[in-house]
Amino acid sequence: MAIDLKDVNFHYPEEPNQRVLHIPSWTLSAGEQVFIHGPSGGGKSTLLSVLSGLFLPSEGQVNVLGQRLDQMTSRRRDRFRARHIGYMFQQFNLIPYLNAFDNIRLASQFSQQKKTPELHEEIQKLLSVLNISANDWYRPARHLSIGQQQRVAIARALINKPELLIADEPTSSLDPLNKEAFMGVLLSIVAENDITLVFVSHDLSLSNYFNRIESLSDINRPEGSA
Amino acid sequence: MFGKLALQSLLDRKGSVVLSLMAMTVSIFVLLGVEHIRHQTKENFSNTVSGVDLIVGARTGSLNLLLYSVFRVGAPTNNISWETYKTIANTTKVKWAIPISLGDSHKGFRVLGTSSDYFEHYSYGSQHHLSFIKGKAFHQVFDVVLGSTVAKKLGYQLGDKLTLAHGITATSFSLHDDRPFTVVGILAPTGTPVDQTLHVSLQGIEAIHIDWQQGVKMPGSTITQAELEQAELQPKSVTAFMLGLESKMATFRVQRAINNYTKEPLLAILPGVALSELWQMMSILENTLLLVSALVFIAACLGVSAMLLSSIRERNREIQLLRVIGAPAYFLFFLIELEALLIALLSCVLATGLLAACLVFLQDYLVSHFGLHIGINFLTENNLYLMLAMICASAIVAIIPSFSGYHQARTVKH
Numbered sequence: 001m002a003i004d005l006k007d008v009n010f011h012y013p014e015e016p017n018q019r020v021l022h023i024p025s026w027t028l029s030a031g032e033q034v035f036i037h038g039p040s041g042g043g044k045s046t047l048l049s050v051l052s053g054l055f056l057p058s059e060g061q062v063n064v065l066g067q068r069l070d071q072m073t074s075r076r077r078d079r080f081r082a083r084h085i086g087y088m089f090q091q092f093n094l095i096p097y098l099n100a101f102d103n104i105r106l107a108s109q110f111s112q113q114k115k116t117p118e119l120h121e122e123i124q125k126l127l128s129v130l131n132i133s134a135n136d137w138y139r140p141a142r143h144l145s146i147g148q149q150q151r152v153a154i155a156r157a158l159i160n161k162p163e164l165l166i167a168d169e170p171t172s173s174l175d176p177l178n179k180e181a182f183m184g185v186l187l188s189i190v191a192e193n194d195i196t197l198v199f200v201s202h203d204l205s206l207s208n209y210f211n212r213i214e215s216l217s218d219i220n221r222p223e224g225s226a
Numbered sequence: 227m228f229g230k231l232a233l234q235s236l237l238d239r240k241g242s243v244v245l246s247l248m249a250m251t252v253s254i255f256v257l258l259g260v261e262h263i264r265h266q267t268k269e270n271f272s273n274t275v276s277g278v279d280l281i282v283g284a285r286t287g288s289l290n291l292l293l294y295s296v297f298r299v300g301a302p303t304n305n306i307s308w309e310t311y312k313t314i315a316n317t318t319k320v321k322w323a324i325p326i327s328l329g330d331s332h333k334g335f336r337v338l339g340t341s342s343d344y345f346e347h348y349s350y351g352s353q354h355h356l357s358f359i360k361g362k363a364f365h366q367v368f369d370v371v372l373g374s375t376v377a378k379k380l381g382y383q384l385g386d387k388l389t390l391a392h393g394i395t396a397t398s399f400s401l402h403d404d405r406p407f408t409v410v411g412i413l414a415p416t417g418t419p420v421d422q423t424l425h426v427s428l429q430g431i432e433a434i435h436i437d438w439q440q441g442v443k444m445p446g447s448t449i450t451q452a453e454l455e456q457a458e459l460q461p462k463s464v465t466a467f468m469l470g471l472e473s474k475m476a477t478f479r480v481q482r483a484i485n486n487y488t489k490e491p492l493l494a495i496l497p498g499v500a501l502s503e504l505w506q507m508m509s510i511l512e513n514t515l516l517l518v519s520a521l522v523f524i525a526a527c528l529g530v531s532a533m534l535l536s537s538i539r540e541r542n543r544e545i546q547l548l549r550v551i552g553a554p555a556y557f558l559f560f561l562i563e564l565e566a567l568l569i570a571l572l573s574c575v576l577a578t579g580l581l582a583a584c585l586v587f588l589q590d591y592l593v594s595h596f597g598l599h600i601g602i603n604f605l606t607e608n609n610l611y612l613m614l615a616m617i618c619a620s621a622i623v624a625i626i627p628s629f630s631g632y633h634q635a636r637t638v639k640h
């Protein structure tokens with residue numbers, strides 16, 4: 001089981017009376033790719049932050065890749081996230097003043113895995129697979145197009161060979177053509193490496209890339225009994 | 227990689243970073259400069275006279291004696307009789323004695339009557355003896371040797387004639403104008419009051435006063451210059467004298483003996499001790515200067531911190547991204563500290579370069595206009611510690627923005 005949630009409650013510390021998440025039970029098996037859709041403000045991003053261990057649930061069990069995130073110290077959660085989880089945002093996935101190469105290298109620094117001498121080659125390989133031409137590797141990220149940035153973001157998210165990839169509306173700033181290219185390359189890499197994928201979007205047209213499709217409102221019932 | 231991250235992030239905010247860097251550089255420059263000049267002047271000051279074991283004058287305060295005998299400041303209270311001087315100078319423990327006679331001036335510069343031993347034994351700094359850039363010591367009654375500042379300011383050359391004034395004010399009207407002196411020597415700059423002094427022989431002093439009584443010129447003097455040079459000009463008194471002893475061990479014994487001299491009330495002082503006492507009195511000014519520069523530095527540190535603090539607000543997304551790729555919250559603390567340290571280090575390097583350049587360019591100017599000998603080598607152990615302390619201080623002040631970065635990283639929003 002890649003993800004196993006039980007009786008997870010979450011509210012933001014500033015608003016203790018407004019429960020954002022209430023998930024009685026939800027599971028995702030390893031290697032599965034799920035598409036979660038829901039309205040804006042429904043709690044999608046909040047759920048992903050809980051799954052990645054950025055937020056601790058107010059109550060409940062969060063089991064990710066066989067580890068109880070809710071029982072870890074924040075330091076272990078940070079390390080766990082660095083080693084096992086790749087994460088992508090809608091935008092601002094790269095440090096704008098670092099080049100693509102260094103952005104990916106930076107991500108590999110926090111995993112504290114043995115520095116493989118092949119890191120350099122690995123980054124190059126990933127970038128080529130993602131169709132980033134070599135003369136864009138050493139340009140500051142802010143000079144890349146949005147589509148290029150999002151593809152570099154895939155490389156950045158995958159450099160530590162995570163078992164779980166979390167994507168928070170990574171396509172919403174892309175035009176249809178780029179979107180298609182992005183989805184194609186993302187899903188082929190994920191399938192090739194047996195990566196579990198949680199993909200969140202309100203864009204239902206993307207659902208045909210997935211075989212498991214869920215509506216957040218089915219998983220999450222914040223107004224239900226506490 | 228983390229160093230690169232900090233550096234690139236600073237480069238990305240060039241505008242504000244360069245400004246705080248400049249503020250920091252200027253403040254470090256000021257602090258290092260003040261500290262260096264402070265040390266150098268202190269050193270110069272305590273080296274105003276060296277190799278002299280005792281200074282002897284009529285009984286007065288020891289500071290007063292030091293001030294008029296070495297710094298030519300203030301006025302002696304009483305003179306010492308020539309017999310007393312001779313008696314003490316001939317004591318077995320005394321190696322050499324230099325008599326000093328003060329009381330005349332030339333255009334605001336003091337005139338020192340002394341013997342030619344002065345040029346041989348008087349030393350300053352680490353045993354630097356006086357040297358001549360032009361000419362030689364006085365031999366004739368009406369010869370005068372100029373300190374370097376006197377020669378430079380008044381534009382005198384060898385062979386020029388000048389007259390001395392009675393008294394020590396620049397506007398003194400009672401001139402010894404009937405007895406002109408000839409410049410026979412000009413001393414090399416020393417950075418001590420010697421530069422501002424005209425040196426003549428005791429006989430010269432005696433000669434110009436020969437027909438004066440109670441500070442007033444007797445009218446109708448008939449003695450000619452030629453007659454004077456032949457005459458036996460025996461000084462009747464001296465203002466003070468300096469002693470070099472056969473052995474340093476004897477210093478205190480000789481000092482006690484002089485202070486207990488029965489025929490005349492005398493005071494003997496150790497110049498080193500008196501100089502440091504005098505310096506103590508000036509330390510308030512010195513410390514104030516240091517305090518002000520330290521405050522300037524703190525202000526610059528706060529400026530850097532304010533710049534970093536405001537940058538954290540702008541860098542919210544960046545912090546969030548770092549957290550997502552696995553950076554612990556304390557990483558942000560160290561990242562901001564690292565940025566502050568980079569600024570401090572770079573400022574130190576820039577300030578060091580700036581100060582070195584300034585010293586190289588200003589050295590000659592300071593010597594010729596202020597008689598200040600400031601060495602170029604300011605990277606003393608002391609100043610390196612000072613720089614280290616400044617870097618630490620900037621790291622401490624940077625705790626404020628660093629903690630803010632840490633806090634922001636902990637409460638990351640998406």
Ligand SMILES: Nc1ncnc2c1ncn2[C@@H]1O[C@H](COP(=O)(O)OP(=O)(O)OP(=O)(O)O)[C@@H](O)[C@H]1O
Nearest residue numbers: 012014015020039040041042043044045046047639
């Ligand atoms: N930092 C925060 N503090 C307090 N409340 C928050 C915070 N972030 C989000 N919320 C609230 O939590 C709820 C869920 O927000 P969330 O961002 O998870 O929604 P979402 O489904 O990702 O929306 P979108 O599709 O617009 O990204 C919203 O009601 C929002 O107001």
Ligand SMILES: [Mg+2]
Nearest residue numbers: 044045046168
């Ligand atoms: Mg969202």
